[in-house]
Amino acid sequence: QVQLVESGGGVVQPGRSLRLSCAASGFTFSSNGMHWVRQAPGKGLEWVAVIWYDGSKKSYADSVKGRFTISRDNSKNTLYLQMNGLRAEDTAVYYCARLRAWCLDSWGQGTLVTVSS
Amino acid sequence: DIQMTQSPSSLSASVGDRVTITCQASQDISNYLNWYQQKPGKAPKLLIYDASNLETGVPSRFSGSGSGTDFTFTISSLQPEDIATYYCQQYDNLSQLTFGGGTKVEIK
Numbered sequence: 001q002v003q004l005v006e007s008g009g010g011v012v013q014p015g016r017s018l019r020l021s022c023a024a025s026g027f028t029f030s031s032n033g034m035h036w037v038r039q040a041p042g043k044g045l046e047w048v049a050v051i052w053y054d055g056s057k058k059s060y061a062d063s064v065k066g067r068f069t070i071s072r073d074n075s076k077n078t079l080y081l082q083m084n085g086l087r088a089e090d091t092a093v094y095y096c097a098r099l100r101a102w103c104l105d106s107w108g109q110g111t112l113v114t115v116s117s
Numbered sequence: 118d119i120q121m122t123q124s125p126s127s128l129s130a131s132v133g134d135r136v137t138i139t140c141q142a143s144q145d146i147s148n149y150l151n152w153y154q155q156k157p158g159k160a161p162k163l164l165i166y167d168a169s170n171l172e173t174g175v176p177s178r179f180s181g182s183g184s185g186t187d188f189t190f191t192i193s194s195l196q197p198e199d200i201a202t203y204y205c206q207q208y209d210n211l212s213q214l215t216f217g218g219g220t221k222v223e224i225k
Contacts, residue, residue: 035214037161045153045161045204047214059212095160102167102208103151107160 002026002106004096009111012086022079022096022108030054030074033099036081038092039110046092049081050099064090086115119143119209123217129225136192138220140205145185149208152181152190155219156201164203165190192222200224 008020022034036048049060049070058070069082079096093112097104120143130136140150152165163172165181168188178193192199205217 037214037216044202044219045155045206045216047216050212050214057212061213097161102149103163104153104161104206105163105166105172107162109160 002098004098004106004108006094006096006108006111009094009113011114011116013117014087014115016086017082017084018086018113020081020083020094020096020111020113022081024077024079024096024098027098027106029072029077034070034072034079035097035099035104036070036079037095037097037104037107038090038113039095040089040092043092048094051079083113086113088115091115118213119146119207119215121205121207121215121217123205123220125220126218127221127223129223130195131225132195132197134195134225136195136199136222138190138203138205140183140188140190140217142186142188142207146207146209148184150181150183150188151206151208152179153204153206154199154201155204161204195222195224197224 003025005023012018035050051058051070067085071080093110095110096108098106122141148168150168153161155161169181180191182189202219202221204219
C-alpha cells in the first residue's frame with residue numbers, strides 16, 4: 001500500500017536552515033505530483049508547495065516563496081523540502097501528500113519543525 | 118488567489134444527527150473541491166473528491182454536493198468515531214491549493 005514517511009524535523013534557531021525528506025513506497029513515485037502541507041500548532045492546514053511528477057514545474061505559497069525549495073529524486077523515491085531563513089511562524093507539522101488528479105489521496109504522518117531561539 | 122470560506126467553524130451534535138458543513142469559494146471552481154477528515158494527532162484523510170465522489174473505503178454516511186462556488190458536506194447519521202475536524206480544499210490550475218478554515222465536529 002501507499003506509504004509516505006517524513007523525516008528531518010526538529011528544533012532550529014530563527015534564520016537557520018532545515019531539509020525535510022519524504023520517503024515514498026507502494027506506488028510509482030515518478031508518476032505523481034507531490035505536495036507539502038503544514039499545520040501550525042492548534043491551527044488549520046496550510047498548503048506549502050507542489051512539484052510536478054517529473055520535477056518540471058514547482059509552485060509555492062506566498063508565505064514561503066523565496067525561502068523554501070521543493071525538489072524530488074525519482075531514482076530514490078524521495079521528496080524534499082529545503083527550508084532556509086526559518087521564522088517562528090514556520091513552526092508546524094509538515095506533511096507530504098500524494099497528488100491524484102485534483103486531490104491529495106495519501107498523506108504521511110508528519111514531521112514537526114520548531115523554530116525557536 | 119481563490120479564498121475558501123468554510124462554516125461553521127465548530128458544531129456540536131448528537132449521535133445519529135445529520136450534520137452539514139458548507140464551503141464557499143470566492144470564484145467559480147467547477148467541481149474541483151475535496152473534503153478531508155483530520156482526527157487529533159493524525160494526518161488528514163481524503164473523504165470526498167471532485168465535490169461528490171466518495172473515496173474508496175469511506176462509509177456511505179459521508180457525502181458531498183455542489184459546484185461552482187457553493188459546496189456542502191454531509192454526515193447523514195453522526196457516529197462517535199466521526200469526531201474530527203473537517204476541511205474543504207480547492208485546487209486552482211494545478212498550481213495553487215487552498216484549504217478552508219476547518220470545522221471541528223463534537224458530540225453533544
